[in-house]
Amino acid sequence: MTRRNEFSQLDLFGQVAAAYAESTAGVLDNNELYAILAERGGLAKEDLEVRVPIGAAGAMHSPARRRVRWHQQSLKQLGLIERVDGQRGVWRLTEEAGKGLHKAANEVKLLAFSTDLGVAIWSRCEDVFQRFDEPITLMVSSPPYPLRQPRAYGNPSEAQYVDFLCAALEPIVRNLVPGGSIVLNLGQDVFEHKSPARSLYIERLTLALHDRLGLSLMDRIPWVNYSKPPGPTWWACVNRVQLTASYEPVLWMTNDPSLVRSDNRRVLEAHTERQQKLMRAGGANRSAVYGDGAYRIRPDSYGRITEGKIPRNVIERGHACADTRAYRRHARDLGLPLHGAMQPTDIPDFFIRLLTTPGELVVDPFGGTVRTGLAAERLGRRWLVTEWILQYIRGAAELFRxxxxxxxxPALQAVGGR
Known part of the structure; x- marks a missing residue:
């Protein structure tokens, strides 16, 4: 995997942002900025002095200085810096830096934070993974749902969704090791327009992932969450024609079922007291036949001592999560907007244990509050997460301290005011 010190060299944008974040009162004139970048190695001093003809008029300009000014304009568009009135070439951090939602512009890649095991990058996922060339064992993600009313972080429409997700996953699938897995937590409550009939987008997506990307379906695993608020509100609570939803589907797919790297012994659950009693007694101590001979119980059935029981292919978890509570506290302390749809860390934790071993690489192109990275970090897996909303990745960083x-x-120190 590309190490984090190598990632830190790929973004002049990040170095420009860091220079403002570390400056006195967040103010720099352009000459001071050029000097800082030259000292840090972001630009060579001699490059700053080179001028070449640019444009139809052939006016002489410095390409290096123009690159820096382009990044200044990107920071301005994001609301992070502003011109100082009456002072040519002088910019400062805005008071509102980090208060609204700022999305990474095309080709912007900023190593937001890192650990010995992984990196979180503020970027659109395609700008990172299209150029990524490292074996990936698992991708586990909860991508934006196709909602009719998009959330603050943006959602593709139902009509766009299959193309959107296939395009995002294609470079990741290209780097999957043989038997590597793709795990997607998808939204169930998507309906046909003005109809209580549920959308078939998940079925269309499943077929597209198979037909376009060559993935095979290993399982559809319901994540059952009985603490979900009653919904869909219009069809269940107002018109009373639907049942309230209590699960979301999780698709588990692989590029090679014959080599799939899963091992259910890594996710064994504790035996029930009844099973433990049977094992202590040496078995059921009875004989029975069920289902026209399909199932037989013998006196020694259930008597073998085992480490635990194999989980069912249903995950029952509430959305309450200690990490979510911690993230909310940190975001509020920093004055950051809260993410509107946070997945509990238990979900990626389960699939990382099932589908990887320590040291293997886990990625998430739609990082959100970086729960995939957090679970991987705790389990000793390497990880790479991208997220295009600056404030979400900044708040998530506090969970890794x-x-x-x-x-x-350093550029993120200014986001949220800390």
Whole structure:
């Protein structure tokens, strides 16, 4: 995997942002900025002095200085810096830096934070993974749902969804090791327009992932959450024609079922007291036949001592999560907007244990509050997460402060006011 110090060299954008974040009162004139970038190695001093003819008029300009000014304009569009009135070439951090939602522009890649095991990058996922060339064992993600009323972080429409997700996953699938897996937590409550009939987008997506990307379906695993608010509100609570939803589907797919790297012994659950009693007694101590001979119980059935029981292919978890509560506290302390749809860390934790071993690489192109990275970090897996909303990745960084080798990009210190 490309190490984090190598990632830190790929974004002049990040170095420009860091220069403002670390400056006195967040103010720099352009000459000071050029000097800082030259000292840090972001630009060579001699490159700053080189001028070449640019444009139809052939006016002489410095390409290096123009690159820096382009990044200044990107920071301005994101609401992070502003011109100082009456002072040519002088910029400063805005008071509102980090208060609204700022999405990474095309080709912007900023190493937001890192640990000894992984990196979180503020970027559109395609700008990172299209150029990524490292074996991936698992991708586990909860991509934006196709909602009719998009959330603050943006959602593709139902009509766009299959193309959107296939395009995002294609470079990741290209780097999957043989038997590697793709795990997608998808939204169930998507309906046909003005109809209580549920959308078939998940079925269309499943077929497209098979037909376009060559993935095979290993399982559809319901994530059952009985603490979900009653919904869909219009069809269940107002018109009373639907049942309230209590699950979301999780698709588990692989590029090679014959080599799939899953091992259910890594996710064994504790035996019930009844099973433990049977094992202590040496078995059921009875004989029975059920289902016209399909199932037989013998006196020694259930008597073998085992480490635990194999989980059912249903995950029952509430959405309450200690990590979510911690993230909310940190976001509020930093003055950051809260993510509107957070997945509990238990979900990626389960699939990372089932589908990987320590040291293997886990990725998430739709990082959100970086729960996939957090679960991978705790389980000793390497990880790479991308997220295009600056404020979400900044708030998530606080969950990693106790991790070995933690480092926060200086530019993010200004986001949220800390």
């Amino acid at each position: 106790g991790s070995a080798g933690f480092g926060l990009h």
